[in-house]
Ligand code: DO4
């Protein structure tokens with residue numbers, strides 16, 4: 001069972017509990033509204049949903065990010081990320097070396113809610129970048145009070161060309177139309193009390209055949225989730241809640257790059273899967 005945001009065929013949206021082939025609406029309207037609630041109230045609504053059950057096939061799942069929710073991300077939290085970034089960096093390989101072991105983690109703004117795409121929707125690689133990769137990440141969903149509500153999947157799509165040229169270009173390498181996919185399921189914290197040893201898998205298909213696949217585990221995360229959350233909340237507030245992506249454990253080795261028509265599938269044990277086709281450029285051309 002999980003929390004999902006969805007749209008009915010007539011366009012109305014809600015948040016509900018997905019249980020097999022059935023979705024039971026909570027009548028809350030948006031994920032942002034749900035994240036105004038306390039963890040206890042969310043749990044009660046989840047365990048005793050009062051709405052009419054709808055077939056999963058009768059709705060379209062949406063990313064669990066809306067309103068003024070934001071997506072933030074952590075970086076260089078797995079050895080693979082540190083190593084691959086030092087290889088691509090033209091100007092400043094040592095910044096990755098230093099941040100991997102620093103007390104303060106790398107945290108960066110990744111996306112406003114309106115820019116996030118959901119399961120099945122196209123992700124994009126920038127037209128002005130030559131080497132681009134998906135980044136499969138475990139993401140923590142926090143309510144307005146900063147409590148962990150649950151876990152989901154984030155694809156932190158990134159331009160290695162632009163970040164590798166100069167780390168100061170990070171926002172351009174990371175924040176652009178089609179650069180962030182999240183969802184579709186949020187598995188509540190009471191259902192997944194220990195997310196520290198979950199298998200993460202990613203495969204990339206081209207023309208129907210696999211061109212890259214890999215697997216890792218959240219046990220390889222170099223920091224605790226609590227530490228990442230604490231740093232995010234140190235000097236900031238998220239009145240509609242926030243999704244914190246915890247860094248990538250898988251990076252396709254150079255010179256691999258995503259291209260138009262590829263399909264990226266990410267799965268995390270106990271959470272679900274997130275699959276997106278790839279387009280090139282802002283307008284998908
Ligand atoms: O240092 C740049 C970003 C790192 C990142 O996104 C990651 O490690 O997942």
Ligand code: MG
Nearest residue numbers: 135156247248
């Ligand atoms: Mg990342």
